[in-house]
Amino acid sequence: MTHHPHLPTTESAVAAVRAVAAEYRRAMTVTEDIGADRTSRRSSAPRFSVTDPDGSLPHEAFVELDGTPAVDVRLFPDGDAAITVDGVEFQDLPRDCVPPFLTAVYGGLAFVKGRFFPPGYQLCVPLPGDETYKELVPGVSLTPWLSGRVR
Known part of the structure; x- marks a missing residue:
C-alpha cells in the first residue's frame, strides 16, 4: 500500500491539489476563508469569534478545477474534504x-x-490500497463524461 503524506493543514492540502492539477494540466481557482467567522461549519467555535477555542485560526478552501469532468474540492478545517x-x-x-x-x-x-433495480448509477473512484469511494449519481441522465465511464 502506498503511503500518502499526511496533509495536516488546509495549505498543504491546497498545495497537494495544485500538484495534481499541474500534472494533468488543469487550471484551478482557489477561494480561501480564514477564521471561524468565515468558514462554513465550525461547531467548536463560539459565535462571532474568529479563532477556535484552542486559539487556532481555522482555514477552509474551495478549489475549482477546469476542464472535463467538472471538479471542485472543498477542504474543511476539521481535516475532511468534499x-x-x-x-x-x-x-x-x-x-x-x-x-x-x-x-x-x-x-x-x-x-x-x-x-x-433500484435504478441508478454510481460513480466509483478506486484509490490505492483497495479503497473505493462510491456515490450515487443524482438524477437519471448522465453527463457525457460520466456516460463515457459506464462499465
Whole structure:
C-alpha cells in the first residue's frame, strides 16, 4: 500500500491539489476563508469569534478545477474534504485521500456502475490500497463524461 503524506493543514492540502492539477494540466481557482467567522461549519467555535477555542485560526478552501469532468474540492478545517465530480458529490472524505482521488479521476480509473433495480448509477473512484469511494449519481441522465465511464 502506498503511503500518502499526511496533509495536516488546509495549505498543504491546497498545495497537494495544485500538484495534481499541474500534472494533468488543469487550471484551478482557489477561494480561501480564514477564521471561524468565515468558514462554513465550525461547531467548536463560539459565535462571532474568529479563532477556535484552542486559539487556532481555522482555514477552509474551495478549489475549482477546469476542464472535463467538472471538479471542485472543498477542504474543511476539521481535516475532511468534499469533492464534486460532474455533479456527483463525495462528502466526508479524509483530506489525505484528496490527491489520490483526483489522480484516479484524471488518470481514467474512475468508472460508473449502473443498476436496473433500484435504478441508478454510481460513480466509483478506486484509490490505492483497495479503497473505493462510491456515490450515487443524482438524477437519471448522465453527463457525457460520466456516460463515457459506464462499465
